[in-house]
Amino acid sequence: MTATEPFRLTAAQAQAKFKDGSLTVEQYAKSLLHRVSTRDPTVHAWAYLDPDLVLEQARKLDRIPPEERGPLHGVAIGVKDVILTKDMPTQHNSPIYEDDAPRIDAASIMTLRANGALIFGKTTTTEFAATSVGPSHKGPKTANPHDPSRTPGGSSSGSGAAVGDMQVPIGLGTQTVGSTIRPGSFNGIYAMKPTWNSISREGQKLYSLIFDTLGLYARSVDDLQLLIDAFQLVDDGPEGHFAIKGAKFALVTLPTPEWPEPGPGTEAAMKKGAELLRAHGAMVEEITLPDEFRPMYKYHLQVLAGDGRVAFLPDYYQAKHHLHDSLIGHVENKDKHTRRDQLKAFDELAAMRPKMDVLADKYAAIIAPSALDEAPVGQGNTGSAAFCGPWTAMHMPVVNVPGFKGENGMPIGLSVVASRYRDQHLLRVCREVGKIFEAEGGWKRNL
Amino acid sequence: MTATEPFRLTAAQAQAKFKDGSLTVEQYAKSLLHRVSTRDPTVHAWAYLDPDLVLEQARKLDRIPPEERGPLHGVAIGVKDVILTKDMPTQHNSPIYEDDAPRIDAASIMTLRANGALIFGKTTTTEFAATSVGPSHKGPKTANPHDPSRTPGGSSSGSGAAVGDMQVPIGLGTQTVGSTIRPGSFNGIYAMKPTWNSISREGQKLYSLIFDTLGLYARSVDDLQLLIDAFQLVDDGPEGHFAIKGAKFALVTLPTPEWPEPGPGTEAAMKKGAELLRAHGAMVEEITLPDEFRPMYKYHLQVLAGDGRVAFLPDYYQAKHHLHDSLIGHVENKDKHTRRDQLKAFDELAAMRPKMDVLADKYAAIIAPSALDEAPVGQGNTGSAAFCGPWTAMHMPVVNVPGFKGENGMPIGLSVVASRYRDQHLLRVCREVGKIFEAEGGWKRNL
Known part of the structure; x- marks a missing residue:
């Protein structure tokens, strides 16, 4: 048996080899x-990748004396192409850019670089991370690595596909409704949307101030841990080891018709x-989200419409003809949202947040669907984000834990959710949950 | 009598002359x-100004055929140096930058340029718009144009001073507590903090997602009107002409000891x-803010501490030794704020917002103090922002209307405040209120 090819390593595994000298960056x-x-001619995960720049950075990292290396030394990161990077283009999958x-550099990139990360390249995104049209606007669209006839999801399409395909161990995404968690489920990887505003969003294309959140992709909980420690996510008070035995979970379904019915893969x-x-x-404990949360999805979309109106005005002035219809619709307020409705939606969501925390804190975590089903066929549409919306609107940390499979053998993950600012607790739970789901859930990465 | 020197014109007045051909940009x-x-060697309002670039842009604007000129054609704008401009440095008054x-370009700059504005230069700011130490970190500090021994206020020091000094008709500021309104009062100009998130904050240095707002400076309500129309601020429903006669105002004082007592100039x-x-x-009607709003200032500062912890982490990693102690304190959470307290503060402020709207909607507008008193002596400290905090925390639009004077003859303005998304209504009110305050308040610009 030959040694594992380095690209198959998680970031933490690669770091162990950097440390013992058996691998250089x-x-x-x-x-x-x-x-x-070898793989990307099929997957099309990258919007920009300069191998020379990657190798130059890698050699620079190798020259740092071991005692001066950062906690993310040599960790290779694919960056969604709505996040600014000072040494690479940022094109938002828009002809305008x-x-x-x-x-x-975006704030997140500054932090990652300061910790020793290797910023690898830019990954594809739907237009401004704000539509569900699969990237790219020119050339072939990004494909699911497990079945290239299917979508990798979106809007963080390239980061989800690249991490799922082992082209890079870590990817950055963003989430305004379900743009990080959905691709996590479709590509069979861990995806984390931390607590809203726990990582600086500066330098990341704006859609909604109150929802947009940086997302993190990895193939192990250890790798997510590396990242949230670098970003200094801290819960209140220390907590000990988490054990599944004796823990109480809520298995949450969402009330219809406000939300769609899950497909057979997700139900299974x-x-x-x-x-x-x-x-x-x-x-x-199996519960349905209480009735008071029913208007949540409607409110979420209403706030988003108001926020999109503000966020895309400059691009609209710049080149309206280059904008997707849905974004023009935001700016022109085609749905005729009133300020009164927008404020009601904003305020009602705010009032729900502490209530949802109380609900979540009754459990070790909430388990909920990540996506309607396995990744649908076709690369033009990235699928429904409906199931991810609640936790985004509530600002709660969520991790997609992979391990299950759909009727066509495609990966399916479940969302594990905690109350706000319990990101460290959530990862402790996901480490144990993930061991079980990955070992016994029925899906294996086969690439 | 000679014709008015062009620098004395408001933006709208200058535009009238561009239109009738009596003045070129x-x-x-x-x-x-x-x-x-002639004036800036005393005032020090500019962090960056390239006369050649200004003239080159001006000539370019003059070459645009009249029928293709934008609504802000030739409007000269000083930009606070925490807002990104693609043709000028952005230095945040920090040695790191x-x-x-x-x-x-920041989103706001994109919109202004697309409407024909002349981006004039970058104005001084306190460090990252997040301290009360008067700019600049090197060289002389920015002075109040009406008395150079005094502060122009902050953090939007240079924009406030430059507009007050007629070096430029329009300035952009930002406000997280009182960084736009306070300099408005100290420099004797109109200052507007629109409804939170009604203008995109993208490309503007982040301090707090939930408070930061772009601020607008001008010497007339007509000029503010030009700006908010370009930014497409729209209220619900059309409203007619506003008349002072028969209108009802609230004269609001803030409860002590949560807020400080106003000085004699502000009281007068x-x-x-x-x-x-x-x-x-x-x-x-003279009212004191009801008791339920008392914790507002404490909550505001608490949320700010949590937000500063996130916002300045990248700069802290980059060069901690170059950061002001208060920002290091945020990142290191020196005051030991818990997540629980931070969430309580965030949620309670959110719950107050609709209540404050109800209170405001009983009146044509709320009149409140803008600053403790006239600008204090010394340029090292930019003064207290306490009186501006409530409206920032509540996301309400505010205009500082000038017209009064303090014991030393320095200008003093009052805050005129409306409920969220009534920015257009607020300007209609301020147009009439401003006529009276400017004519009969007792202070005259004498520069």
Whole structure:
């Protein structure tokens, strides 16, 4: 048996090899670049990737003396192309920004670089991370690595696909409704949307101030841990080890007709997830989100319309003819939202947040669907974000935990959710839940 | 009598001359530049100003055929140096960003340029618009144009001073507590903080997502009107002409000891403002903000601490030794705010907003103090923002209307406040209130 090819390593595993001297960042980067060159002609995950720049950065990292290396030393990160990077273009999958390359790093990129990360390239996105039309606007669209006839989801399409395809261990996404969690489920990877505003969103294309959140992709909880520690996400008070045995979970379904019905794959994953947790000694209470939360999705979309009206006005002035119809609709307020309705939606969502925290705090975590079903066929539409909306609107941290599969063998994950600012607790829970779902859920990465 | 020197014109007045052909944008820009060259060695309002770039842009605007000119054609705008401009550096008054010049426009700048504005230069700011230490970190500090021994206020120090000094008709500021309104009062100009999130904050240095707002400076309500129309601020439903006679105002004082006592100048301005409105036929009801709003200032500062912790983390990683102690304190959470307290503050402020709207909607507008008193002596400290905090925390639109004077003859303005998304209504009110305060308040610009 040969040694694992470096591209297959998680970031934490690669770091162990950097530490014991059995792998350099340059060798690692070369393995990732080779993976990209063989796989990406099918997947199309990258909006920009300069191998020379990657190798130059990698060599620079190798030259840092071991005692001066940062906590993210050599961790290779694909960056959604709505996040500014000072050494690469940021194009938003919009003709308005083709080849645009401002010399500035987003706040998240500054933090990652300061911790030693290797900023690898820019990954594809739907237009401004604000439509459900699969990227790219020119050339072939991004494909699901597990079945290229299917979508990888969106709007963080490229980051989800690249991490799922082992072209890079870590990806950055964004989420305004379900743009991080949905691709997580479709690509069979861990996806984390931390508590709103717990990581600076500066330098990340704006859609909604009150919803937009940086998203994190990885193939292990250890890798997510590396990231949230670098971003200094801290809960109140220390907590000990988390054990599944004796823990209480809520298995949450969302009330219809406000939300759609889950497909058979998601329904089976929810059932199996509950069975597995129970088999390992947990209590699982099945609940439907209480009635007071029913208007949440309507409010979410209403606030989003008002926010989109503000966010896309400059682009509209710049080049209306280059904007997607839905964005023009926001700016022109085609749905005739009133300010009164917009404020009511904003205020009612705000009033729901502490109530939802109280509900969540009764459990170790809430388990909920991540997506309607496995990734649909076709790359033009990235699928429904409806199931991800509640936790985005409520500002709660969510992790998509992979492990299940749909009727066509495609990956399906479940959302594990905690109350606001319990991101560290949530990862402790997901570490244990993930062990079980990955081992016994029925889906295996086969790439 | 000679014709008015062009630099003395408001933006709307200058536009009338562009239109009738009696003034070109280039001639106008030359007059402003001349004003800068004679006055700014005393005032120090500019962090960056390139006369050649200004004239080049002005000539370009003059070449646009009249029928293709934008609504802000030739309107010269000073931009606070925490707002990104693609053709000028953005330095945040921080050594970390000295000479930093990312090639990107903030959303607000994109909109202004698309409407024909002349982006004039970058105005001084306190460090990251987040301290009360008067700019600049190197060289002389920005002075109040009406008395250079005094502060122009902050954090939008340079924009307030430059507009007050007629070096430029329009300035952009930002406000997180009182960074736009306070300099408005100190410099004797109109200052507007629109409804939160009614103008895109993208590309403006982040301090707090939930409070930061772009601010607008001008020497007339007509000029503010030009700006908010370009930014497409729209109220619900059309409203007719506003008349002072028969209108009802609230003269609001804030409960102590949560807020400080106003100084004699502000107290006199409040008294005189009420008298003048009554003399013109308005009803003025004197109220103190109800008790349920008492914790507002404490909550505001608490949320700000949590937000600062996130916003300045990247700069902290980059160069902690270059950060002001208060910002290091945010990142290191020196005051030991818990997540629980932070969420309580965030949620309670959210719950107050609809209640404050109800209170405001009983009146044509709320009249409140803008600052403790006239601008204090010394340029090192920009003064207290306490009186501006409530309306920032409540997301309400506010205009500082000038017209009064303090014991030392310095200008004092009053805040005129409306409920959220009534920005157009607020300007209609301020147009009439401003006529009275400017004519009869007792202070005259003498520069």
